[in-house]
Amino acid sequence: MTAKSVEELTVAEVEAARRAIEYYFEKGWTDGLPIVPPIEEFVAEFLAQTSRSPEDVLITLEHLKRTCNVRQAAINAVMAGCRPEYFPVVIATLESFQGAGGALIQSTTGQAQLIIVNGPARERLGFNSRENILGPGDRANVTVGRTLRLVIMNVLGVRPHEFDQSTQGTPLKFGTCIAENEEESPWEPLHVEKGFAANESTVTMQAVRSDLHVEHRSTQVPEEILLTIADTMSYAGGIYEAPPYNRNNGCVVVIGPEHANIIAAKGWSKQDVRRFLFEHYGRTKADLRRFGKIIGLDAEPEDAFVAHTRSPESITIVVAGAANAGVSTVCPNFGGRSATKVVR
């Protein structure tokens, strides 16, 4: 049977589609936005995009007694508005969620999962890596990110007012999926840095607390840009209590191409940038005392620098956004684990 064109649909048929959408609201199976009803025919289109069995388990959370298999992933990808060809990226996303410590989804912090796509899949599937990288408008980014949230709510059963105990949450929880702007980056892309081939596509995931905007449009001095980023990384609200809790922090630094290229033009490698940020990521003991966020450190002088993390490797650097202004973004980690999985 040939499907009707949109112009041929009757009012009754569109009304029926709306009733189907309303049914999912009534059941509590949405993130508060309308979903695409996941009829078997749609789900089959997604399952045809992978060699994985529909019964293959992608996520297991023992303490919640829940798993998510490939079929459940496909159902929620349909609901989120994905195109079928995005489905291999969805699978890699859910695998990286598991690898990044999927249990961290009930905390009062209300953290989100930042998804980073690298490699040829970006171009092939239309993932945005440039203007408005953290904003709305690009279907691949928005719907892959949304799929993870729907899986967390519908399959893992972590919904607000019950298992999701976020004190306030963050808009990033609707789904935050960015692609690295590899073409305008002066450095090797994230997946190559992690040991994957440049022609492989990957998904990297890190749980993050929020996104913090970083402005610096009036300098050509790498240290001035990086000190501004490091100061944003070290904001008082991001400190739980120090020490010992300061030791496992970290950040994803989404450096805008303009900042990245100013810094690289002066000879800085990505590792140089990471080292510099690490050395300036923290506060003085006097600052911590002022905020009432200090335990011990009795032997330290008041001007001692208290590092916010143990190693430079807790700082992830990604180049993304438009090359149109001196803007970057800091996403403070929640939990130390990230994971990268290949899109197959």
Add this chain to the structure above:
Amino acid sequence: MADGTIFEKLGKPTAVIVTTPFIRAGDAMAKRQGFPGYRYATMPNPIGNLNSDQIKQRAREVLPQVLAILGLPEDSVK
């Protein structure tokens, strides 16, 4: 709550204490773990900002609930 129900399954008598904002999540977790209606002690929030004396006072206040859950007489702890 998940830890408490796991201890129960292992046969270890357990008393879980839940601060009141977490009652709904606690009930959901008990149900998910196969213990619907699981009995637990409650106390007010917050506790993270209490000093040593205040937290001891909280412990004294919640103790009767904990002992009752464990089936112990009220005078079993000095």
